[in-house]
Amino acid sequence: MELFGIIFSVPVAFVMSMAYCFFLARVVCRFDFARRLLFAVSLILLGLFLLELVLLAMFGAVRSRAVVGPGFYVAHVFFFFFAVPALANVLVLPRNGSIFALWYFAGVICTVFAFFLVLLQYGVSEALYGIDGTNGPYS
Numbered sequence: 001m002e003l004f005g006i007i008f009s010v011p012v013a014f015v016m017s018m019a020y021c022f023f024l025a026r027v028v029c030r031f032d033f034a035r036r037l038l039f040a041v042s043l044i045l046l047g048l049f050l051l052e053l054v055l056l057a058m059f060g061a062v063r064s065r066a067v068v069g070p071g072f073y074v075a076h077v078f079f080f081f082f083a084v085p086a087l088a089n090v091l092v093l094p095r096n097g098s099i100f101a102l103w104y105f106a107g108v109i110c111t112v113f114a115f116f117l118v119l120l121q122y123g124v125s126e127a128l129y130g131i132d133g134t135n136g137p138y139s
Helices: 002-026 032-068 071-092 103-129
Strands: none
Touching: 002 071, 002 103, 032 071, 032 103, 071 103
């Protein structure tokens, strides 16, 4: 069943990323205050996500959860849901004229990033709670 979830996450992420990037390019970019605010908040969120990746690379999921506490998994799930829109904001909202600022290129990059997040979510959840949710160190 998990395999179907992973497989179907890619087309769903593609459609949602394209729709969100199109919305950013056509609507949000017109409002300078909203564009700046979303960009700044997204940079902070992606920086914190990078910190989580460093913790996972250095310690692994179980030890990171032991060091940080119960808030680790809460933050991990938060990043799972909000890191892709944050990346889209960082790619589409700056006015630098980069090729990644085009909403359709940003949508493809966000889809790949979303797939990475799905795989990361499965890895962290299984490490913390076990494959079936009953035989992990925190289940």
